[in-house]
Amino acid sequence: MTLASSPDLSKESEPLQPKGWLRYFSFSVDHKVIGLQYLICGFIFYLIGGALASAIRIELTSPISDFMPRDVYNQVLTLHGTIMIFLWIVPVVNGAFGNYLIPFYVGARDMAFPRLNAVAFWLIPPAGLMLISSYFITGAAESGWTAYPPLSINTPAAGQIIWILSVLLLGGSSIFGGINFIATILKLRRPGLGLMQLPMYCWAMLGTSILVVLSTPVLAGTLILLSFDIVAHTGFFNPVMGGNVIVYQHLFWFYSHPAVYIMVLPAFGLVSEILPVHCRKPLFGYTTMVYSIMAIVVLGLVVWAHHMFTSGTPPWMRLFFTIATSFIAVPTGIKFFNWVATLWGGRISLNSAILFSCGFIINFVLGGITGVALAQVPFDIHVHDTYFVVAHFHYIVYGGSVFVIFSSIYHWYPKFTGRMLNENLGRLHFLLTFVGFNLCFAPQHWLGLNGMPRRVAEYDPQFTFVNQLSSAGALLMAISTLPFLWNVFQSAFNGPIAGDNPWKALTPEWLTSSPPPVENWEGPAPLVKEPYGYGETPETLEVALDKDLELGGDEK
Amino acid sequence: MTTVAPVEEASKENISQEEVHHDHRLFGLAAFLVADGMTFAGFFAAYLTFRAVNPLLPGAIYELELPLPTLNTVLLLISSATFHRAGQALKRNETDLCRRWLLITATLGSAFLASQMVEYFTLPFGLTDNVYASTFYALTGFHGLHVTLGTLMILIVWWQTRKPNGRISSENVFPLEATELYWHFVDGIWVILFIILYLL
Ligand code: HEM
Ligand SMILES: [Cu+2]
Numbered sequence: 001m002t003l004a005s006s007p008d009l010s011k012e013s014e015p016l017q018p019k020g021w022l023r024y025f026s027f028s029v030d031h032k033v034i035g036l037q038y039l040i041c042g043f044i045f046y047l048i049g050g051a052l053a054s055a056i057r058i059e060l061t062s063p064i065s066d067f068m069p070r071d072v073y074n075q076v077l078t079l080h081g082t083i084m085i086f087l088w089i090v091p092v093v094n095g096a097f098g099n100y101l102i103p104f105y106v107g108a109r110d111m112a113f114p115r116l117n118a119v120a121f122w123l124i125p126p127a128g129l130m131l132i133s134s135y136f137i138t139g140a141a142e143s144g145w146t147a148y149p150p151l152s153i154n155t156p157a158a159g160q161i162i163w164i165l166s167v168l169l170l171g172g173s174s175i176f177g178g179i180n181f182i183a184t185i186l187k188l189r190r191p192g193l194g195l196m197q198l199p200m201y202c203w204a205m206l207g208t209s210i211l212v213v214l215s216t217p218v219l220a221g222t223l224i225l226l227s228f229d230i231v232a233h234t235g236f237f238n239p240v241m242g243g244n245v246i247v248y249q250h251l252f253w254f255y256s257h258p259a260v261y262i263m264v265l266p267a268f269g270l271v272s273e274i275l276p277v278h279c280r281k282p283l284f285g286y287t288t289m290v291y292s293i294m295a296i297v298v299l300g301l302v303v304w305a306h307h308m309f310t311s312g313t314p315p316w317m318r319l320f321f322t323i324a325t326s327f328i329a330v331p332t333g334i335k336f337f338n339w340v341a342t343l344w345g346g347r348i349s350l351n352s353a354i355l356f357s358c359g360f361i362i363n364f365v366l367g368g369i370t371g372v373a374l375a376q377v378p379f380d381i382h383v384h385d386t387y388f389v390v391a392h393f394h395y396i397v398y399g400g401s402v403f404v405i406f407s408s409i410y411h412w413y414p415k416f417t418g419r420m421l422n423e424n425l426g427r428l429h430f431l432l433t434f435v436g437f438n439l440c441f442a443p444q445h446w447l448g449l450n451g452m453p454r455r456v457a458e459y460d461p462q463f464t465f466v467n468q469l470s471s472a473g474a475l476l477m478a479i480s481t482l483p484f485l486w487n488v489f490q491s492a493f494n495g496p497i498a499g500d501n502p503w504k505a506l507t508p509e510w511l512t513s514s515p516p517p518v519e520n521w522e523g524p525a526p527l528v529k530e531p532y533g534y535g536e537t538p539e540t541l542e543v544a545l546d547k548d549l550e551l552g553g554d555e556k
Numbered sequence: 557m558t559t560v561a562p563v564e565e566a567s568k569e570n571i572s573q574e575e576v577h578h579d580h581r582l583f584g585l586a587a588f589l590v591a592d593g594m595t596f597a598g599f600f601a602a603y604l605t606f607r608a609v610n611p612l613l614p615g616a617i618y619e620l621e622l623p624l625p626t627l628n629t630v631l632l633l634i635s636s637a638t639f640h641r642a643g644q645a646l647k648r649n650e651t652d653l654c655r656r657w658l659l660i661t662a663t664l665g666s667a668f669l670a671s672q673m674v675e676y677f678t679l680p681f682g683l684t685d686n687v688y689a690s691t692f693y694a695l696t697g698f699h700g701l702h703v704t705l706g707t708l709m710i711l712i713v714w715w716q717t718r719k720p721n722g723r724i725s726s727e728n729v730f731p732l733e734a735t736e737l738y739w740h741f742v743d744g745i746w747v748i749l750f751i752i753l754y755l756l
Pocket of ligand 1: 146259260261263264306307325326328329332367368369370371372373374375376380383384385389392393396397
């Protein structure tokens, strides 16, 4: 009666898939293997990007350029940004958790296109290696993650071209992933499971994937034009030949503002999964959450020029983009209040997962506030291209997305491995990260307001002390990785056995063994119509489980 | 704590109903074509912006000739129709007819490419002359790449409909349908491109 062993049901599974840890190095088509491949691969790149960040902060402990030559500083800065965005956050919040969780959530045994899925993952390691090795072979790109011309045309060409090639590969990977998520969520739902019964992460991934499919190709086209300018000496972005650098900025930000939502919307979804489980309450305002996500998707496509207020944008454009950007704060605020309301009055167990999620809420609201401030033209003109912007987006991408990634690892590690993580080490990790992060980035608001430009290795000596504070925070953040790594490695072998459902959660990935079998469930996929149907207290949970789960139920 | 107790109660029909696998490949291809279309949209937007804000000196402007690109438009539109015929023929299991229409479509595609080449060689400007020249070649070149790929795909489909060993037949029409969808998309893009580049 076990479905996993009946041959006519095992779709697309290659007969020669290696078993054990070796499968993580294979062209596996199992969505769970691919998810973990994304996660581990992304984490390795995170460590590399983190080492680069440490190098930047070491350089900035003194106002003169002494730790590394200036061109090396530019390369390190460019690699840091590119790695963290394209090789760590985007692949992990989308690829890793998306691949692992979405098939469970829609009640499927795999993604819609398993082989395309494997291709999408295997584009990433070569692209990353190419990017990093360019530093040793030709010198890496020097023009920052934004690669604005004319800077990107006038810096050494070899590194820039390799940068473009690897970003194109990563963009391709992201598009393939996005197509797969859209098809899986819309087409592979188990019979009887309605769209409004899906866990929130599905909605977040649907919205994100729409953004990926609509905006990433524009970046690809733009970078192709840029590479023509570099290699063939065309003049798309060269005013002497009738070209226009501002067109590059428009096209670039048409992708890269949605890209910030590609990094943060899935994190919204993950938090919405984690909070209800650990405070034993239903997710507050499911429907408003769904509409907020879709509103963010639509608005996110029409706010890009808020990155260009100082690029000579005409007044009507400034007005439009200020208003549109400020509007995004509304759906974002709705989500924020929904999370707070979910926590409100809940039976919160202060474990590592929820600590990181609460850390996310706090950091994200701070980053959101500085974001709305930056959307106001008069203020932005003052702080554009200063450390204030650096502080703003690190509050969102690190304080937001990276905190959620850690929270998710604490939450799903028992499912991934079948073993529990050590909670005390986890809390220590949270404390170090939270303090280190705020110490590192809060002072940068002050630096920016007082006029310290970003992306420059030298600065006015009056900023020395505050920069050293920031570097001390960076040191704490680097140290905070150690208890985490130790925890993850030793718990994989020695952690207490987790059992199927250590958190007593209701979403379908918990209604199977840990780690799950190849076909996800030994029997038919459970039909979970109320993924957040928690009772108000743990005592009523057992009732909730009986009442709200129709396992294998049949809807006609 | 285990929760999966009711599994045993699931009935056989229930399971088989759940495990039916529909074919979502055309849906996936359509999503990909949306993405591909956005690449073109980016190029079009760039071109239109250049035109709007970066006027060239009067002497540097060149009026494109219309006859050849109009012929090209006609060739592609006809090829869409012939491809449609091929698809219908395959579904009616008339493989020979289908193969004939496929060959005609591939010929029309090649004719388009040839005439595009003729145009390239007769144009008085080169890739790097000015930003319009560059955008012209980038747009038509990127589209031509799509046509080349499409023509090759048509030839592969043609080869795979051969009897008795071909893998495409009225039982397995997906490869033909996919190629057809892609081909219609490439034609549609050409029409937009023709309007924006030659007529505006
Ligand atoms: C409440 C919503 C938000 C608003 C109103 C907002 C507004 C802004 C504005 C106006 C800028 C341009 C500042 C300048 O360069 O002068 C900016 C920069 C930035 N924002 Fe946000 N933002 C918001 C949310 C986010 C989110 C969710 C993310 C990422 C997940 C993000 C990531 C970034 C990044 C990476 C930059 C800097 C890009 C660069 O120049 O390198 N922001 N934001
Ligand atoms: Cu933005």
